[in-house]
Amino acid sequence: DAGVIQSPRHEVTEMGQEVTLRCKPISGHNSLFWYRQTMMRGLELLIYFNNNVPIDDSGMPEDRFSAKMPNASFSTLKIQPSEPRDSAVYFCASSLSTGEGYTFGSGTRLTVV
């Protein structure tokens, strides 16, 4: 099992540009989570999908952020337009059920200049 796969690993973009982060969860997992990690705030949940349906997006900071899960094997997190304060490490995680621990991907380090 290749685990949760995220791409790209690093992204540097200019303020105002659109950024798309990608995630492939573990096959068979039905829950997918997007988290953001910063030194100041630690790991924060952005959005949770169950069976490809967004269940809770209350952690999405503002309308500039959007997430999709078109099928069980792929999810995207898009920021448009990006701002310097969006700079962080973004993690995707998946689980078999909501009662068990997650498996995290290696993250995407986003830098907005």
Place this chain on the structure above:
Amino acid sequence: EDQVTQSPEALRLQEGESSSLNCSYTVSGLRGLFWYRQDPGKGPEFLFTLYSAGEEKEKERLKATLTKKESFLHITAPKPEDSATYLCAVQPGYALNFGKGTSLLVTP
């Protein structure tokens, strides 16, 4: 509001010097308490899940315990390869709420 507080923020140990990390929590309806290890540049790696007060789990030099208000991660005779950030998380519902972690450095 659910809260998770980890202490200390940072800990430096000599190889072989045992110690404990603390995770205090307030949550309405705990479904589980989780410990993760995170190495620089990597995602958190799952270590343990504890579900009820009094429960204990062990893995190599690590032992996690749980009470109604806190959890401890005991590290016995640590080695330099145990250096990492250790994260605690509670699961009141479907999501995990994480503490900010304890950064552990074990020196030879």
